[in-house]
Amino acid sequence: MGQTEHGRGRVRRPDVIVVGAGGSGAVLAARLSEDPGRTVLVLEAGPVSHRPPAFASELLDARLVPGARPGHEAVQPYAVHLTPTRPYTVVRGRCLGGSTTVNGGYFVRARRDDFDRWSAVGGAAWSYDRVLPFLRALESDLDHGADALHGDRGPVRVRRTELRHPAAVAFRAAAHRLGFPEEPDKNAQDAPGFGPVPSNAVDGERVNTGISYLLGASGRLNLRVEGDSTVLGVVVERGRATGVVVERYGRRVVVCGGEVVLCAGAFGSPHLLHLSGIGPRHELESLGVGVVRDAPAVGARFGDHPQVVLEWMPRRSMPEPAGSWLGGVLHLSSSQGGHPGDLEILQSLVPLAGLMGGRASVPGAPLAFLVSVQTPRLTGRMRTRSADPATPPSFEYGYLSTAEDRRRMREAVRVTAELVGTSDFGEVSGGLTEPVVRILDDDRLLDQWVLGHLGTSHHTCGTVPMGPADDPRAAVDAYGRVHGVEGLRVADTSILPTPPLRGPAATAVLIGELIADAVRRGLT
Template sequence: MSTPADDTFFDYVIVGSGAAGAIVAARLSEDAHVSVCVLEAGPPDHRPYLKLPAGFIKVIFNPAVAWQFSSEPTARTGGRRIPLPQGKTLGGSTSINGLVYNRGQREDFDGWAARGNPGWSFDEVLPYFRRSETFVDGGDPALRGHDGPLKVTLPHWPHPVCEAFLQGAGELGMPRNPDYNGAFQQGAGYFQRTIHNGWRMSTAATFLRPAMGRSNLKVVTHAVAERVLIEQGRASGVAYAQGGARRVVRARREVIVAAGALNTPKLLQLSGIGDGEKLRALGIATQAHLPGVGQHLKDHFSIRLVATVRNAVTINELARVPRLWGQALDWLRGKPNILALSPSVVHWFWQSEAGLARPDLQGVFSPASYREGYVGQLDVFPGMTCGVWQHRPKSEGTVQLASADPGDAPVVQPNYLADEGDRQTLIRGVRIARSLLHTKALEHYRVAEVMPGPQVQSDDEILDFIYRYGVSSYHVNGTARMGPQSDAQAVVDAQLRVHGVPNLRVIDASVMPEITSANTCAATMMIGEKGADMIRRSAA
């Protein structure tokens, strides 16, 4: 790779502008005495569909703004490759995701600390959750933030089928929970979303763009990082490609990799950080032997059940003209409308079996349905969907280089449902989701279950349905796991510093020691807030 003679120098170089990277850039650049450069592989977030919540369906599979990664096929995915899109624009996946704001359970973070990561217990990370958000709809001020840049709201979109679903959840013993990010998660209610006044609240919109007016912050788009420069054993900069040219940016203090749970291990491996034997096989010189890089990949594997609907107008019909014109007019007037909704409207958190101390299932419900349960195209008939995934799967996979060519996508193998316990938990979850669709409260609206259909009853039949139609929830994490140096699989320490490589940190979902009992975006933003504080303290 050629190196330009006029290398650009900054105090901090950040790879990635997503859920964590945008926050790190915004927080570090608050200090006018330091300079910050952000490298974003994708374009600016100017496209209208990136701003409109309903635009999710238009952008998540668009290669211009989302990396179109996929898993390797297995028998447990019916021989299918499971799409794993990741954001590739300012804001990263917060610009293309399903907009749900869900922190997780207290025990998740206490578990992180118990694994040898001081400072990561729930009580210690709570201030960072609160710092980021303004929960517009109230909540306990001891637990919720009310003056952060990120606006979090409830939908305020009344729909009779949603209310009937929640009434039916009560029939099954699930309490109504107005704030699952409050004192406890268990129960059912409406999802909190990163939507405000009809617009998506990405980290680009809420953190990065306000900071981009500062003279000490430079954001470079269409900049694809190819390797972290390691010189004299220390991270010194990043080599990247832009518009057919290869460039270098130097870091006086630190390089921060915030490229996401699939691109971060790829970049580390390209930089010679990973399993030395595997790197040598690809002709890559080892800079740090850290065999945990690319290991311990986890994700939430979800499955959706669908029923047809009567006596109500569902999103399936509202999303088609002429009704769609009315919804657009309501959006312009600031009235409730489907353009300002997240794909999942209602949540339910529950135990898959009696005796569990906390929920091990997350469910979603919406008065809408997608063809074959796949988020991409709405069904032509009136439909409703009840989906479910296992909170804390034991199955884990890998992210490995396909070659030493930075242009090649990594080989991603999540090993979905490899663990027998995971399979049994999800089977029980499907049975609960089915029960929720068949409550007395929903009788007025339910016509018939069409996916999987009443002919699917036995555990083996349900499992086959899961194999054929299950999909990722896009919650990949854990591929540069946090842990003490005594943990041979740890990649970063509790300060998010890469073991054995000074001046290099990873700050994104890759560092999660264990998957959260939630959508992972909120926790990733918290990691960004906490990571930025760690950097500032170390420089003081």
Template sequence: MAGSSADVVIVGGGSCGAVLAARLSTDPDRRVLLLDAGDGYVAAEGIPPRLLDLGVLPVGEGEPATWRYDGHLTDARRVPVMRGFGLGGSGAVNGGYFVRATRADLAAWDSDLWTYDAALPYFCRSETDLDHRGPRHGDSGPIPVHRDPPDRRHPISAAFHDAALDAGFPAEPDKNDSAAAGIGPVPLNARDGVRVNTALAYLLPVRSRHNLEIRGHTRVLRVLLDGDRAVGVQVERAGTVETIPAGTVVLCSGGVGSPLLLMRSGIGPADELRGVGIAPLHELSGVGRGFSDHPEIAVPYRYRDGAMHRPGTPVLQVCLNVGDEYELRPYTASFTDLVAGSPAMPPQLGVALMNPASRGEITLDPADPQGLPRVRYRYLELETDRRSARHGLDLALDLLAAPQLRALAQPLDVDRTDDWISAHLGTSQHLSGSCRMGPDPDAGAVVDERCRVHGLEGLAVVDTSVIPRVPSRGPHATAVMLAERAAELL
């Protein structure tokens, strides 16, 4: 694409940005420029094998496909949080879980544009379901969706599945076609053990389009405003700062990256921006505020008969959803085996709270506003969440005591106190709602139902930051649907 301006500049080539760039560039008269701070691969052959292997999590220390920040889960609990860096974003480094938001999740968006029935065609458009057919599944979309069959399950996956059934939980053979919950196989965005992220599925097949340009290793410093209109972005590439004019700017930098970029551009809570030395240009009090995520408690155990690591096995093959409250995740290996460079740690059963009441905030560091953010999750601050955590732990321990699992696994030093739970607390890394969608900016909404930033022309946000409340299932499939739908609405 000739020149340095574009009709649409998309900031971030992750799970949403890659979809938008592919869909918006189908119009040959629309010039689309995708900017990403990480690698801009030219072909699938250029993607490192570790990013394709569904049996590992490439999120270890020093991994160039990730960036990390300190997550303040509680006042006492701080953990490193890894996010994807480069084309494909976090979808290039996660476990491949590809489960849709439920009807109730989408009803919480409170928009006729985003009901489950309105969203269903876009869920279907995104996928080719290799296991299920029918009007509620796609058969020609870019993302292959696969579930490991029973004869390929890890012993822990198989035992957990059977134990949950014996405990009275219903079978849920298709987690992408049910408003209910239960035990069943996890839909994976994968084919033949290959993790298929959105860059691989959507972007690389069309990157030769004359009206689409992908620039890697390009850091966007701020969105440029002319009054109440976005007119471009300022970027740094190879040590040079330049300005790129744009008709429309769409931020797809993720639940942390998009609010950071807005605040660094003078868009956000005015008093807080002044406090870190940034002139407020457009006040939006909700930027970075009120996000939600899924707290996860790691219940450790040891294998009774030695190691069970099976290289190439998906990280998660089955899971148990208990209403919209809990998701129990029997991981198929220790994170020592899944994440290169990790210290020795036992295997674990994850207990995630899928409808937490806690809400967090993202702020700039006053000492270095251009550096790493401060991300406070405020997990388990409320008694309702602490009570849910205790109940979820009870469910996990009951299942581990079932005959099928007791033959394979022995829990390690588990008690039911709040202190123990806090010490074993992590995050699912599903951060949503930091630029949430809604009609009223005075009530904290940042974008309207069409993903346009309130009060500014030519600026939109399309990623999990706009989802008003973290879905009661992992958000990857919902993020892809969001981008599919937003490509039309924009």
């Protein structure tokens, strides 16, 4: 298809085609369309809502996590293996705003150490000092306002969780009892400790990037957002991306454009590259896919954060959370880890049964801590299994494959148990439901328990990593340009060389901002 309808007129061959309207894509498209001389077409596989009331109330209610609900219509499920013997289902948002519409509203910046690692391969553009202006520009911090670290004019409203709920008060006291420092602003790069969670949920409403970025730009004549448009591949002619193949309502068409930017996420973007002939030569040839660019780094590795849920029984009935399911969060450092604050204990003020069932209150149910190891590790591997776009790739996470991985997880679980066992937390808690003391005290038994309860934080990164063009471990440059293919970029968390030490939602928005700026300014 060489042209697309656009409001009151028609736009021939958009300057930029953005694939995916999620945490990065919505940001990138909105920023690029600020230039009235540039036409932008966004293609989103899921349905597109054009005003906040069109979102179902459960997609806005910050006390709920739609992505935790099995079979939710706003997510795309993927069958994966966390370990060779641990099958699991992970999800990604399939709607306007992508995963920012269905996640927990956690909006914590990456750490300075992360930017040091990323800039070592991506150059100065990824240094903390260079990205800080973008971090300030993307937010309106309702707690701090404008200062050296925070902004007050950006699209994303950020507010820290209130720690007034009895369970949050007890968590704070228990962390203090065990000697952990206060960390009142998780976005300030202070020493890791206990504090509230910066969140893009304000006054009980989760504000996704579709709302914060795209809806405000929906009146621009140079921007069009089309839903129910599944991109099946990129068209590459003589070494240049010239468009994409799109399936709409069972019909396939070709949409031509001046430049293509994949923002389909750490699962979707590498899969599209493989289907387009950009990936490891021998794997593509074995599938019968014509090789456009031998790119061994695409899908070769990825990182995420292994997680287990520890539940505890309240001594008395707990009130529903007022505005968010999130309570406090504790970051601590694993022994001999080398990455300060790489263990996270995140408090849920809604029972796990409520998160999975779409209810903010489940009388008599235990509450939970989400315990994860966030050491920046690349243990996963993605493989495209068929040239048919309808066949999903396989994902092997490789979690807990080393003694060090297992030791870190044991440490995080045992600290959580120690917190719950304090007299301070005992004011509200009758103790953990499991693991029992006998298991906690035995490394072998605790490893077995963890493997039987293992989940993931849904923080996948690194499937299309950035780095120098002569590095076989890199697939794109610092601004997301695919090595060896003109007119094609990737702009989502797949380009991060390693996962951050914190959940990547805020970093996904940063990627959209940074790459949009590079496109607008013609940076190379």
